[in-house]
Amino acid sequence: MTISEVSKRCNISPDTLRYYEKVGLLSDVNRTAGGIRDYTEQDCAQIEFVKCMRSVGLSIEILRKYFELFKRGKRTLKARRELLATERKALQERFVELQDTLKRLDYKISVYDKAIASKDKELKF
Amino acid sequence: MTISEVSKRCNISPDTLRYYEKVGLLSDVNRTAGGIRDYTEQDCAQIEFVKCMRSVGLSIEILRKYFELFKRGKRTLKARRELLATERKALQERFVELQDTLKRLDYKISVYDKAIASKDKELKF
DNA sequence: GTAGCAGTTGGAGTTAACTCCAAGTCAAGC
């Protein structure tokens, strides 16, 4: 698969794909004789994983560390598991925070609805 | 309240508090005769609101728009309500995404646990 | 064989959201 094919499929720009490779989120992408990247299904799956983790805010640096551990082989299985567990915990906290903020917004919107219904009373902020 | 008191109370640096004021997230903070900021409880409540919204990723720009609408008075009640509803919807989507990613991480961690238990088999990534 | 297009590189530029700094002011204590 060429970079533009992967780009379309994963909805990530070629620039970003090259950037991810450069910073170590995607190692050893195959090249054709002419030096053009030739992505495998495996590469795509990894890119989707990166995309998913990035979309919820895992930093490039954390992902870089994860793949660096990966390159060091089986003996880093536990370290990788712990890294994932740590990030999972942080995400869980963000999840609860998000839940609370959604509730707060719902309440605020309901207060707006009341203010709008009752002769446009003003709010504090 | 002085800026350092608010800083401690809200756990936001004085620089950030001044920055928020400068970009329009906190208008007309009172000053003492000597020109020193003197925050009210109301200001603090607003800062907490900003902090809460920022912590889940609402941009400074969106919050700036919200408070700008606010300054234009009651006739913007509906516009503000709609702005909040729009952001709520986006947060809801991020919420679902986060939920899915948590599940994915849980699964991946369970795969790691299996690999670690069964003689350190290696994974794909 | 040459036009055109997709790909390559290294490196510069951008954006959001802070964060830091230097130079100055002011009120309080000695």
Next chain:
DNA sequence: GCTTGACTTGGAGTTAACTCCAACTGCTAC
């Protein structure tokens, strides 16, 4: 009246994560 420490300002610097660019290469079609 002088030091000290918290505060002020405008503006420069930082960081993460892209995003863009110029100059170049190498297939493919005519």
